[in-house]
Amino acid sequence: MDLVTIYWENKAVHLIDQTLLPSEEKVISITDYTDLAEAIKKLKVRGAPAIGVAGAFGMALASTYSKKTDKTDFLKEMAEAGDIIAATRPTAVNLFWALKKISDVIMENKDREIVEIKRLILEKALQIWKDDIDICNSIGKNASVLFRSGDRILTHCNAGSLATVKYGTALAGVYYAFNEGKSIEVYADETRPLLQGARLTSWELNKSGIPVTVLCDNMSASLISRGKINKIIVGADRIAANGDTANKIGTFGLAIIARYHNIPFYVAAPLSTFDFELTDGSKIPIEQRSSEELSYFNKKRIIPEGVRIYNPAFDVTPSNLISAWISEKGIAEKAEKFKEWL
């Protein structure tokens, strides 16, 4: 998969506007960091690792276009930019991880010239971008050993190329195994309300020549019971120290259904998704999104006025329902192994 979801060029961030897919493949260019924050909020760029990269690029934009000549003013502006970008989405920890990397660079070099700090911020953002590619490639290599020819793999939401710079997390192993010549096919949950599976996962797999079938989120139990799916792999937005995993709403139910049918349920994510400061998943903040994501569809109202709507973007899957976590460091079948990855 040679798709690049987000990149830096000519003092601008370029990204595929994912809200337009699959009907339109359009790269938008952003030079104002507040526009980038808005793009994250509106899910023009989404997926935990991609949000991390976007956050770092947002700081690079803020710094590149800063007109401040006074150091204190400049540092204050950078802190404000960080706050604005951090306020976009609360659950994926990769965003805060990337912003911390940038703020560490600023703090460590705060006595240097502004122009020098600007250079170092951009350098760090580009490093985060490049690392994401390498990390996803390693995740793919590590996860690929879990897949054999004939596997029919279910995934939820989009944890593919579009959720990272390239390759993806959950789908990285699928791409890797496919490129090794393994004959595998993918089932993609459509993923309500925003249809990331129907719109994005199916789009990128289809583009890569990997057979993909879309199903509604409520169809997995039926498909698994009929032997059509034998493995499940998903990405993650935040993983607590005990392995409890926040991911797109619906992941928890899917893990319960996998356990009932005794098929493996894997989580693939870069180390930047692991929040070792949280002992368990109950402390992960869950983003509640607008009720209009459910009540309207393509501008048509589908839920009557006066009806309440519940729309959490994520749920938390308990550690004991997860067969293994795959990171760039390897495969962990128990959360205890996370320690070795640090």
Place this chain on the structure above:
Amino acid sequence: MDLVTIYWENKAVHLIDQTLLPSEEKVISITDYTDLAEAIKKLKVRGAPAIGVAGAFGMALASTYSKKTDKTDFLKEMAEAGDIIAATRPTAVNLFWALKKISDVIMENKDREIVEIKRLILEKALQIWKDDIDICNSIGKNASVLFRSGDRILTHCNAGSLATVKYGTALAGVYYAFNEGKSIEVYADETRPLLQGARLTSWELNKSGIPVTVLCDNMSASLISRGKINKIIVGADRIAANGDTANKIGTFGLAIIARYHNIPFYVAAPLSTFDFELTDGSKIPIEQRSSEELSYFNKKRIIPEGVRIYNPAFDVTPSNLISAWISEKGIAEKAEKFKEWL
């Protein structure tokens, strides 16, 4: 709930076109039985018991408007009409049950005058219609004892007034308990792909003043784990002798999630839904519907060309995941009790 979903008046079948809800509440009138068959196929009328009533009314239309004067020709036309109506939807057994009731009347009276047979067919169809109201009322009374003030009840698809002539099956108990003054609220799965929960269940409950919250099909595990839902009740399209229950796709997964969280999972249905000739659920035919139900939404394509789509309309929940079945005859906690209902 005083809503009447379908009725016979002035030699015509009148029904609420459910494909237009919630944006438009429109009663359509049908006099040609092939139009009625089309209305069933297109889900203008849906819900297992309502389909049964519609099927019987379809036969009444075929007979009322038959121009045949020769008995053999008339009987042949009736048989053809029965075949056309039976071919609309394969899973809900109530349709075949109702058609059998009508064909029994025809067979038992085949030596009478055509005009007399026509009168008896209409009489039987009207009896099936009236019985459905009484049966749903009894189901409601029987199911209401399962609900207490403070209950937060999840339901899937629409097994309410709109799925029957009046009152509903799964929702009949909710209406009954609400009318007894119990303070209960309902959570309605939106029910992809055709959104019967978002469009229909929320509409009729809201109209009745019962608090209702819509959620995506993939959100139930999260809500139950947070204590927001403590009981689940659904309808059924066909129940095998061992209790295996076919119902709207997604029911099976929901039952697994209920068992994981140790909350009760109830099925409410009239005896006409029980297919005692089938020993278990593996023999229930599952309707596969058009891929366009997933790939388009309000005329907008949401899944790229070339991607496969899986769209079964129903799944089968194994008997052992069901806490109890509620029919007009009472509550059965084991399938063995079905025998007492015959």
